[in-house]
Amino acid sequence: MSDPLMSVYPPLEPASLVTRRSRLFPFDRDGLTLTHLGRGAIWLALKALGLGAGTRIAMPAYHCGSEVEAARLAGCEVLFYRVFPTLQADEEDLMRVARQCHATYLISYYGFPMPSLPPGTRVIEDAAHALFSYDGGGAIGSRGDAAIFCPRKSLGVPDGGAVLIRGGSIEATGRPPWKGMARSIASQGMGWAAQSRAGVLRAPATKVFRKVSKTEQAVQQGTLTEVVIGEWDLEVADMESAASKPSRMTEWAVHGADGERIREIRRRNFQILLNSVPEVCPDRFRGLPDGVAPLYFPVRVPERDRTIAELQKRGVRSIEIWPVPHPLLDRARFAELEPLRHQMLALPVHQGLSEWHVEQVAHAAREAITAAHR
Ligand SMILES: Cc1ncc(COP(=O)(O)O)c(C=O)c1O
Structure with missing residues (x-):
């Protein structure tokens, strides 16, 4: 299975x-x-x-x-x-x-x-x-x-x-192209099935995901950065389209989010990972201040790209964060940040993960870190 x-x-x-x-x-x-x-x-x-x-x-x-x-x-x-x-x-x-x-x-x-x-x-x-x-x-x-x-x-x-x-508002106009939205909705549905605890849903979804996902393939080929990054050199029209209204599904669903519950689950999941792999969490994040709803669990490891590949083999799709700064930045002037760009990755802590899931993430993380640094 x-x-x-x-x-x-x-x-x-x-x-x-x-x-x-x-x-x-x-x-x-x-x-x-x-x-x-x-x-x-x-x-x-x-x-x-x-x-x-x-x-x-x-x-x-x-x-x-x-x-x-x-x-x-x-x-x-x-x-x-x-x-x-x-x-x-x-x-x-x-x-x-x-x-x-x-x-x-x-x-x-x-x-x-x-x-x-x-x-x-x-x-x-x-x-x-x-x-x-x-x-x-x-x-x-x-x-x-x-x-x-x-x-x-x-x-x-x-x-x-x-x-x-503050003290005002600004209007968004237009809608995003429906084709892109249909793809995104299909991918959301597949993502939901691929992490399901029901094997009958999970097995086919996982198979399809592994086959069609560009990022899955890029991780295996070591080209993740090139595939994910490169969203500069945009044009004003791209920003205007990004500033249009969201899909109607998003407009409806955001108001169904239970923020308090989401924060609590994210905090619990973060804590499980922190207890499991504290040594790879940068100091600043080794403790959750009251009220914080973490988006990810940050990890810093020397062999980041190999760790991402090892995680993926074990069913955890982590991301590099952030590997390339905007070209306007003079990288030499801020050279102290360069190691981070090669070493930081993010693990999931989101509200769709039960404790069972997070234990799997923790286990995968321990194994992947060891395998990548062997
Ligand atoms: C800190 C931060 N601000 C803004 C954005 C822009 O969001 P989007 O990709 O939805 O345009 C991102 C996206 O990754 C982000 O990480």
Whole structure:
């Protein structure tokens, strides 16, 4: 019998299609605008704050890249501030760069607290990893002049970003192409079956997944970075399409998410992995502050790519995070981050995983780390 296949992103919970929940931040805000993708939400945030040609924005040297691409296409000049290899912002450098800019962009890594908001500058909070996550000061994403979220990463919906503008809102128009959405919905359904505990569902789904998934093949061929990354060199039209409304399924399903429950399950799953493989978790993440809803379990290992391949053999589809910075970054100036780009990966902790699943992830992680470093 095949093992379950577990991805870092959750499959859609069927219950969210039939249940309406009490709304947790940010879904309790009337001004929240849903978009097709997270970068589209960033695009709208930049527009709403009047950030474009002739403005400067401070952004962290450790980033996914699509946020920088949105700022570049909006016409902003991007100035980078230092992030320590611990994945904490250098707050002194952040303040220094923020003083030269019209706005500052902060990122929550894996749902953990962000740096403090620098005074005297407009702030965009990137809570793409931090849906339903809280720190000592309240909900992540509730303090800036704008905040962006990425429900598609946390909720298993087929697409979806979201943007919140303090004291206002901005409209999304148009819909994403239905063909892409149909593919995404089919892949969500397959993902749900592939991690099912029922073997009759799991075996065929796992087989198909392994056969058709581009990332599965790329991991085996050692070309994952090339397949996953490369989302720069985009055009304004790409951002506009990313800023359209999400699919109707996403629009409906996000309001069925039970944020409190999702946070609790993610925390429990994170803790199980932390107890199992504490030595590979970077120091900063070896402990869950109250309120944090982690998106992933971060792992740092010297043989990252081999570890990802070994994990995949054992049914765990981990991701590299983030292997390539945006080309606007002067990599030599921020050379201290280079080892991270070759060593960080993320394991799943999402709400679709029972304790049984997470024990399997933990077991696979222990074996994969040993096998990759032999
Ligand atoms: C921190 C961060 N911000 C923004 C985004 C953009 O989200 P999307 O890929 O939905 O455009 C991502 C995506 O990976 C991200 O990791």
